[in-house]
Amino acid sequence: MPTTGAFVKTWAWLMALALASLLLSFVRLGAWSTALALAIAVAKAVLIARVFMHLAHQPSISRWAFGFGIALALLLLIMIAVDVITRDPVSPRPPLTQSATPTPVAPGL
Amino acid sequence: MFTGAVQEQFQDLEQQTHAAELGMWAFMASEVLFFSGLFGLFAAYHLEYGDTFRQAATHTDLMLGSANTFILLTSSLLVVLASHAARAGWSGRTISRLLGGTIGLGVVFLGLKLLEYAHHFREGLLPGQFYTNAELPERGARVFFTLYYAMTGIHAVHVSVGIVLMMWMMVLARRGRFTPAYQTPLELSGIYWHFVDIIWVFLWPLFYLLRA
Numbered sequence: 001m002p003t004t005g006a007f008v009k010t011w012a013w014l015m016a017l018a019l020a021s022l023l024l025s026f027v028r029l030g031a032w033s034t035a036l037a038l039a040i041a042v043a044k045a046v047l048i049a050r051v052f053m054h055l056a057h058q059p060s061i062s063r064w065a066f067g068f069g070i071a072l073a074l075l076l077l078i079m080i081a082v083d084v085i086t087r088d089p090v091s092p093r094p095p096l097t098q099s100a101t102p103t104p105v106a107p108g109l
Numbered sequence: 110m111f112t113g114a115v116q117e118q119f120q121d122l123e124q125q126t127h128a129a130e131l132g133m134w135a136f137m138a139s140e141v142l143f144f145s146g147l148f149g150l151f152a153a154y155h156l157e158y159g160d161t162f163r164q165a166a167t168h169t170d171l172m173l174g175s176a177n178t179f180i181l182l183t184s185s186l187l188v189v190l191a192s193h194a195a196r197a198g199w200s201g202r203t204i205s206r207l208l209g210g211t212i213g214l215g216v217v218f219l220g221l222k223l224l225e226y227a228h229h230f231r232e233g234l235l236p237g238q239f240y241t242n243a244e245l246p247e248r249g250a251r252v253f254f255t256l257y258y259a260m261t262g263i264h265a266v267h268v269s270v271g272i273v274l275m276m277w278m279m280v281l282a283r284r285g286r287f288t289p290a291y292q293t294p295l296e297l298s299g300i301y302w303h304f305v306d307i308i309w310v311f312l313w314p315l316f317y318l319l320r321a
């Protein structure tokens with residue numbers, strides 16, 4: 001198990017990565033900004049899971065259980081992306097036709 | 110309950126602890142899938158309304174959102190130190206002080222989130238049909254704020270549950286229930302708290318950093 005110093009060091013790394021992510025948000029990088037922000041988020045998540053959640057010291061059955069969840073989540077995200085990217089553009093909803101509105105009943109009947 | 114006594118279906122305390130941890134990790138896997146559905150929804154709409162989403166992100170409060178990131182990361186450090194303190198045999202008072210710090214930071218996080226929501230309400234940045242902001246009338250902005258309330262709201266509920274859990278752990282620590290041989294409830298509550306922290310680590314860039 002890590003020592004107190006290792007936990008404080010991990011926290012310092014997390015703070016530094018968060019600061020880097022914040023500063024990078026002020027730089028215009030186009031499409032790279034999304035990729036970089038998410039890459040930093042993944043790095044922070046891995047640090048938290050491995051050190052703070054002691055995932056690195058868990059029995060392999062626990063690591064597999066959690067890893068399987070992550071794998072399914074990635075599969076879900078990939079399938080959503082494939083669906084949205086390859087889908088035909090959604091055509092705008094057609095305007096309501098006259099027949100859709102109820103026909104007024106003639107007075108006197 | 111939570112005394113560290115070995116239940117009859119287990120051979121020893123180690124096996125019992127592993128079973129409890131496995132259960133917690135399986136729960137965490139289900140939580141990953143729960144949140145990934147929401148992240149998938151965000152990604153799908155981002156592909157459709159990318160530019161509007163980036164404009165809408167300039168209307169969230171970068172300062173409060175970023176402060177909350179540093180607050181949650183620090184609260185996670187206090188939780189892991191509390192669990193380390195229990196393993197190292199430190200006093201229940203020390204463990205409960207560290208947990209008190211976590212609870213305090215959790216409450217500050219929720220307070221700042223509520224402050225942010227109040228600002229948005231005043232600007233008409235509300236979810237779905239209640240959206241009335243004239244500065245950003247696009248449909249994409251309405252979708253962005255609907256997702257914003259859904260995702261940060263569900264996250265805030267998780268933080269609230271975490272605070273209650275930490276209060277419970279504080280009581281157990283004060284009663285001297287945690288020893289170097291047994292600190293499973295504290296360890297499992299910590300896993301939950303860190304997971305909630307990880308979710309915020311991904312919410313922060315999506316709603317605050319990726320701006321026009």
